Amino acid sequence: MGKKKLVLVGNGMAGVRTIEEIIKLTKDQFEITIFGSEPHPNYNRILLSKVLQGDTEVADITLNDWSWYEDNDIQLYTDETVVKVDSDRKVVVTDAGRIEPYDEVIVATGSVPFILPIPGADKEGVTAFRDIKDTEIMLKASKKYKKAAVIGGGLLGLEAARGLLNLGMEVNVIHLAPYLMERQLDPMAGKMLQTELEKQGMTFLLEKQTKEIFGEERVEGLRFSDGTEIEADLVVMAVGIKPNISLAVESGLEVNRGIVVNDYMQTNIPHVYAVGECAEHNGIPYGLVAPLYEQGKVLAKTICDVKTEPYKGSVLYTQLKVSGVEVFSAGDFTEGDDKKAVKVFDEQDSYYKKLVLRGNQIVGAVLFGDSSDGNRLVSMIQKQADISDTMKVSLLQPTGQEAGASLVATMSDDEIICGCNGVSKGAIVSAIQTQSCTSVDEIKACTSASRSCGGCKPLVAEVLQHTLGSSFDSKQQKEAICGCTTLSRDEVVEEIKAKGLTHVKEVMFVLDWKTEEGCSKCRPALNYYLGMVNPTGYEDEKESRFVNERMHANIQKDGTYSVVPRMYGGVTNANDLRRIADVVDKYEIPLVKVTGGQRIDLFGVKKDDLPKVWEDLDMPSGFAYGKSLRTVKTCVGEQFCRFGTQDSMGLGIQLEKKYEGLQTPHKVKMAVSACPRSCAESGFKDIGYIGIDGGWELYIGGNGGTHVRGGDLLYKVKTEEEVIEITSAYLQYYRETANYLERTSAWVDRVGLDHIREVLDDKEKRKELSARMDKALSVIEDPWKAIIEDKKLKKELFETVVTS
């Protein structure tokens, strides 16, 4: 008998997961065809929030890349929408006119975002937040516009708002209810959440009904039913979703809010099934992946004719994905009637936990401030576990105490640890025992646990700890560099050292990268690690650098560039100023601006003019575009200031001359002040120096950007030689141990001040670090000069189109 034809309509999370389940059950029962309206292979929609928040990139959220379809003999049609399931002829018809026969067809068309039917909703600058296209609209808008309004203070709205804040926009969240996330939280947690998010910079307008979106072609603002208005040049609608049933309606399937299915995901028409957000089971269309994947399992077995338990509905639970805030909600979280609550509220540490009990059973939970117990509580709700008094008391304890460990121990093997991906404790234990997994990341690669929202990571770690016992090292829990590999940063660096690798492509080949070309996350990182390990022998791969680093200037939103020449210690002279002025006139540079780092920025330089501008300036590059030393800001110090006890300008210039051009994991800024008044703001730099009587204080890990952090005092020293020696050793240790794109502020927090001191206190280590630093410094050349002198490079860079 030939293979049966299986068609999936909807290349999204639920549909493709169902296909994965089918492939696990049978490899040759079906000839599979998938249609997807979007132009991408299957991706993790959940992580769009993380893309917007800058934690990951579109390129890194693919769940099944093109090769997966090929490897599994699946015919994929992207950018093609099925317009009808013709069950009489047993074919599906697409908007491209294709007619595809089927024996079985799965409809997995997901949801469509709800768009408020108000005047102006179709204006330019109004978007939903559902797919890659919407995300790109927001990313683009944030580069040009400042004021964002998010309508809807639910999960999606708040995650969008956090993303837009990260992108530098001012964000107003307009919400209908009196408190946030009223569908998932009680008023107490909703208000605590609001306070926390206000601290992060969001503004809330509660109990507001939007009446109109006004503006010419593009949105200019919102008008509310109470007559008030706000300005906005980007509006994100996040007011809920509705099942996408248009195809089902067109095809004669029974629909209510969603496509009506039975306990086996069968619709009213034989051989037509529905799964995911478009399906309605027992009156409920679900909007989170956990239930959808449960449905997918049942459907896969049904289609493969394998005996299965029916789908009986799911316990809903959610976790907000906004960094710095932990909010979790599960099941029925409102008390009243026969439901009673157990609550813990710590006003000082701002945490709140509530369990809702019916008799001795937990039926719901709300957690604010510490959500690490979340998945465990869901298990208890699903298990309808009996709650003893001991359990209630254990809830009062902070995370990580005995109650947690004992629960993992008491969990049965079939209990689910990762709800999103339906991975049981047994599957994780088996991966540890039979596939030698020792980290959360390896478990993810082997079992898919933590592959979606990542909320289960703490519980996966607990299973690891419980299974491995004393050999489990929580500190060694690694995170892969990106989706192209399971190797962590440390492992990659070790391999580069051990195997003497010198080129990005070589690393990817030798270390068995999953993708041939890598991605935008791993390529620049690998290029940096190679240079850090072997400064004299590695091959810099220019294509792996970000565009600004390739061009040695900062690209601006109109496609022109900004140019910052080096101005050591912020000190200049008439000659340099005259040359800058001449260049400004000659190349008609529209804006000259003094930067916060005490130098001069020339904005609006045309790409073709860059090499000529550099040549005429005849000054070194200020590396304002690089992951390298940026500026050394100085105060005027003892030369002129009556409070000055040290030569701050002299030291600043010396430092800048020594470390200019050094490649670092992220940008590095320094400042030197000649007395504790710290006019150069030394306390908020990656390294800050403050002159005191008879010496200098060195501060590290300061930051004045989005995550403000005051520097930690590292040492007090007497001489400038000591300053230089410690600076070299410190910077080199940062270069050798930080993750690429990790600022010193985050790195100091991660590795700890005591640890850094311990390393630098060791005279031998300090000397070795300084020596390696000198080696790295020995190969630096001025990139502007190098390009001016290299005709081929000049042509390559400045006479070809750069797109990203």
Ligand SMILES: Cc1cc2nc3c(=O)[nH]c(=O)nc-3n(C[C@H](O)[C@H](O)[C@H](O)COP(=O)(O)OP(=O)(O)OC[C@H]3O[C@@H](n4cnc5c(N)ncnc54)[C@H](O)[C@@H]3O)c2cc1C
């Ligand atoms: C920003 C964001 C964050 C989220 N975060 C979380 C989270 O943290 N946790 C969680 O559990 N859930 C989260 N969700 C929800 C989760 O992503 C969805 O529940 C899940 O993606 C639904 O899967 P689905 O396959 O039913 O629908 P989708 O993933 O939407 O897939 C449906 C696909 O079908 C395509 N399609 C529709 N009609 C047709 C047609 N006629 N022909 C061909 N193709 C068609 C669509 O274009 C779409 O690609 C989030 C959603 C968003 C937008």
Ligand SMILES: NC(=O)c1ccc[n+]([C@@H]2O[C@H](COP(=O)([O-])OP(=O)(O)OC[C@H]3O[C@@H](n4cnc5c(N)ncnc54)[C@H](O)[C@@H]3O)[C@@H](O)[C@H]2O)c1
């Ligand atoms: N972390 C997560 O689990 C996560 C993250 C993002 C999205 N999602 C899912 O994506 C889907 C969409 O999320 P959502 O937040 O849009 O849906 P939602 O229904 O959870 O929230 C929508 C919110 O918008 C508010 N609202 C409705 N009309 C409004 C109006 N006119 N003005 C102002 N506010 C209004 C509602 O009060 C509600 O709180 C949901 O299924 C959600 O579960 C989940």
Ligand code: SF4
């Ligand atoms: S930091 Fe002290 S020495 Fe430097 S300018 Fe300010 S007051 Fe003067």
Ligand code: FES
């Ligand atoms: S619970 Fe979401 S990835 Fe595991």
